[in-house]
Amino acid sequence: MRSPTTLSKFALITSSLILLLATLVLDILTPAALVVAILYSVPIALSSLVLSRNFTLLMVVLALSSNLLAGFLNAQALQAEETSAVVNRTFAAVGFVLVGFFTLKLRSSASRVATLRLEEIRAERERNLRQLLTTLSGSRTPEEFLERTAAGLREYLNANAVVISGLAHHSYAPPRFASPPAATLAHSGAPEPDFGATLEAVWTRTDGSELRVLMDGNGESSQRDALEDAVGAVAPAFEQLHLRMKLENLNSELERRNDLIKDLIYAFSHDLRTPITASTLSMKLALQGAYGELSEEYRASLQNGVASNAALLDLADQLLTVARLEAGDTGDDFRPLDLRELLEDRLKMMETIFTEKSLELEVVLKAHAWVRGNPLELGRAVQNLLENAQKWSPPGGKVEVRLETLGRYVHVTVFDDGVGVPDAVRSTLFQRFKKAGAGAGSGLGLYLARRIVESHSGRIAYARQGGRTSFRFSLPLVGEASRNGAKQEFEGSANSAISNGLKAVPHSQ
Template sequence: MTLSLGKKALILVAVPLVFELGFVASFAYLVNQVDRERAREAHARDVAGHLNILLRLVMERSSSLIVSHFTSRETFRRRADAAKKRFYKEKEIITGLVADNPHEKESWDKIYKLMDDGDRFFDHAKTMVDIGNKLAAGMEMVKVNRLMADVFQAIDHLVEEQEAETQETKKKQAEVRAQIEILIYAAVFLNILLAVGLALSFNRSTAQRLKVLLDNTYKVASQQPLSAPLRGDDELAHLDRTFRKMADALASMRRKESAILTSAADIICSLDEERRFTQVNPAASKQWGYESDDLIGRRLDQLVDEADLKTTIDHINTIIETKGHGAFTNRIVIENGEERDCEWSIVWSNEEKSLMCVVHDITERKQIDQMKRDFVAMVSHDLRTPLTSIQMVHSLLAAGAYGDLNDDGKESVQGAQDSCDRLITLVNDLLDLERMESGRMDLSLDSIPLSDIIKPSINMVANAIKQKKIELILDSSIDPVVRADKERMIQVLINLIANAVKFSPENSTLQITSDSDDKFAIVRVKDEGRGVPESMRSSIFERFKQVKKSDSKERKGSGLGLAISKAIVELHGGQIGVEPVEGKGSTFFFSLPIADKKNPEQT
């Protein structure tokens, strides 16, 4: 069973702590023993010292009495009295010292009794001296000397016992000191042994497991197989299992990424700051004819068409300097010498210090666009002349140049004329569209009142307004001077009004208003038709876009009018848009720049 990290930490703390507490307790016990032995030694010295003092006082008192007996001097008598007082004091001290030791107390009690008897003999001898009976005094002193010999012998015996005890306590102190030294050395050794043992155990059970986790991180980074899973149920084992799940997810992501890169139709590559290829997917072989190994380390400059080289380098340098992203097109010279038009989408990676590129081959798209332009140009020019001729014949037939027509004939001619007009309008729209895409739509700008655009436009669609019985409300109280191409802007406004009439119900209202600020004049065309859905506010201005697919048949529209109108307005520097409220009509608007009064000839 593998212990958790928390339990291991508890063991690392608890084991040394228990050991230290045991060491401290043993050390305290030995120190206490030393203190007890020192106390015994001090006690023995005190008892022996006071016994020696007591002996000296006994001898001093005896000698003073003997001298005073023979000399009758008062000095020796007083000295004997002083020694007696000190003698009693020492007796009390010794009695207190031996009170707690039964053996010493027993020996001292014997000495004390002998000394009391001797003290009575001393007092009797002193009395005999005082009354002048020196013989009796001498006899008492003899008794004192005999008794003192027993006292001295008993005191010497007790002193010897105290000295023996002192030696014994010193010996025991030496033994305890040796035990303390052994304990310290043993504690140091065991502490080192315990630290090494715990360290080895931790290293084997934890550090090595951590090393496995660390090695696995390097193996994941280098995409190598991971080490064997860690056993157990501790935190490291849980971490290892979580890490393996993450590694499996990363491996799955790498496989998916590799599959995407391998199967991607577009070329996906990375360039360093010197525009050298560092990684290329297999699509380069299919599109450019170069194997990935042939491109890695090669500069992009060697593949770009010379005419596009400078702009390509400028685009890439700008992306690197801004550490951002960008897109551009250029031509690449492929392995067989052909040129391919390519669209580059590039992002700078600050972590990798590389450009991450996606290259889309647009050669076929450009060819198709060119074919479309050629087709539109061909159809437009080839249809325009015969349609004009047909229109003229219809006009002559309608005018009766070839004789009067009955009602059915007139109706047929009018229908053919309407169809021819729609075809001519479609051809003109296609020609305008081709001019816009090729950048050949020129404007003849002039400073004109806004009313010069609005009034002719209304006149051109007056019949259609009248036929649907639509009430026209014109608010042109403001008539700013704008800078515009009159004919082109009339074309735009006719288109907006015609659309409004086309999608408005009969007996509805059509409102045309104008407004201006310091920079732009704004014209609005508001109808009461079905409106434009919010989702189509932008897309309705694209080519061939209708609100409903059926509008091209039911409303007879080509879907080019708004796209052409948007291009014309934007060429003027204005904007065009719609403010829809679906189901409640639409308000289309466009803006034109106000003419500069100081410089009316601006272009």
């Protein structure tokens, strides 16, 4: 039901009151036998067009009052009160009360029907919009999207034709997409649409450009509203398609660059090993006397060269590991291994570097701990943590290595007496090429340790307590070790160190 305007509502109110007053005057001036009181129903019915429940109730009250007043004045004029006149006025009063009641009921019912109809129209429009958006969601290019949009809008709006055209310098320009394809609503370079276009909507894109949606329809305001709603719903989907395409292009470019970087790292690392290995072999032969006696200065220089080449080879190995891990290649050489034995092997291998710095090495390996992993990678992670402890420990300091099982996990902790990691770099400590301090090497050691541990479903963490630095990683146990690991304990650190063949006392120079 359409609401009246303010002017028409005022006219209806005025008309209702004038009719009521005219009926009252007529009722007073005519004999009661004419039953003019029934005419009070007319202004009451007219008041319903105002669509105001309160005004209709007011008119009913005024009609009742007018009926009583007219009856009283008629009785005064006749000097008597006829029973038939009272009965007639009573029935008349009941009549226009019923008219008022049913008028309000009718207005309420009509309002509900109109509301339900609007809701049905809105629900149908939303359903059709969802269907249109579903149709457009499969588009892979902007051109395909606009072609589907033209066809979808034509069906959605029940239009004769729909054209989507670009706009440049106030004239229609490419791109142009039409449904049906032969539609001629807009021509490139035309300042206005052809005669067939009855409705037009502006489609403003996020980059500031505009598209015009032209439609050959019935020209009704409801169709115009539907067109604007459809364009408003389709526009975000079109921008999302553009963003998705940009992201896909960026991802493709990033993948291409990453592949290039990985290939360069592989090539560099492989090509680097051959000359370094040959150089190292020549220097070792020279140190063994293959080229005659050497002076002490020359021997020291060759020894430094061998050590430097070893560092370069180690860096090449780390770069290869980084490239492989970054490529998502975790390797297939995973098998059950005893982490305690792996620690013992690495400690024996690195015992010399601790001795050279006069570091006290305390080893507490409480239990055999079986895990599933790649022995070379886990060995690299352990070696990186041990090298980090050796690097940052002061001469004569202490490095402690502990292995213990707790529940379903094995924990390996490396302690040192170093100064610790500055607060400013703790958040980036395990990131690639982020160093713990000035001159701290390549920045790959802790990063590789983290990536290797995480690829084995483990965790690694840094802590600073009691003036000591600790790096701890945890790995899940497998097999019997998972169930009985807590029971597989050996004696304390001294016995463990002896059984490992490692010294638990300060090393001599």
